[in-house]
Amino acid sequence: MNVEFRVATIDDVKGIIDLCNECFFEETSLEYAQDVFKKYEHDKNQIYLIGLVDGKIIAHAKVTVIQTIYEKMNTYSILNHVCVKPEYRRHHIGMKLLDECKKISKENNCVKMELWSNNFREPAHALYKKYGFVVNDAKFFSFDL
Numbered sequence: 001m002n003v004e005f006r007v008a009t010i011d012d013v014k015g016i017i018d019l020c021n022e023c024f025f026e027e028t029s030l031e032y033a034q035d036v037f038k039k040y041e042h043d044k045n046q047i048y049l050i051g052l053v054d055g056k057i058i059a060h061a062k063v064t065v066i067q068t069i070y071e072k073m074n075t076y077s078i079l080n081h082v083c084v085k086p087e088y089r090r091h092h093i094g095m096k097l098l099d100e101c102k103k104i105s106k107e108n109n110c111v112k113m114e115l116w117s118n119n120f121r122e123p124a125h126a127l128y129k130k131y132g133f134v135v136n137d138a139k140f141f142s143f144d145l
Contacts, residue, residue: 001053001091005100008048008060013037015057016048023083024118047104051084051097058085059097065108077105079115082124094127116140 008016017033020026040046045067051059061082067075079101084093105113115133117124129135 001088001093003051003053003059003093003096005049005051005059005097008037008050010034010037010041012048012050012057016050016060019057019060019083019085020081022085024081045108049097049100049104051093051100053088058088059083059093061097061101063101063104065105065110074111075109076112076114077101077108077110079113082115082117089123094124095131098127098131 013033014030017028017030021028037048045065047063047065049061049063050057062080064078064080065075066073066078079098082094082097082101084097101113113133115128117128
């Protein structure tokens with residue numbers, strides 16, 4: 001299956017939100033997403049990557065480049081909202097999407113890619129492990145403000 005990958009533009013936000021709402025059971029409004037996208041669209045460290053088949057968005061990942069002053073951490077990327085439209089899964093699109101994330105990360109001098117994934121996304125976890133990601137001995141903490 002031929003998939004074209006590219007960095008998203010404001011015109012792609014509706015397709016991204018529709019896909020992520022489907023894959024992650026979210027209820028993000030288009031207006032909210034467009035406002036946030038516009039706010040950060042010129043930030044070179046916030047990259048929304050999409051995969052298209054016949055002009056339709058069927059895959060997405062956000063790559064955030066984190067530059068630190070810490071030698072061991074160096075510069076790394078965090079991937080989130082990594083997803084492939086359900087009817088397009090099992091065609092190696094997820095692997096190709098991760099390859100594109102890796103390419104972007106290397107272009108930004110990242111030494112590591114990291115991601116977190118919701119517990120219910122077990123098929124995605126299998127993909128990440130197959131790709132070579134390892135589960136760290138860590139917990140993901142959050143604090144509501």
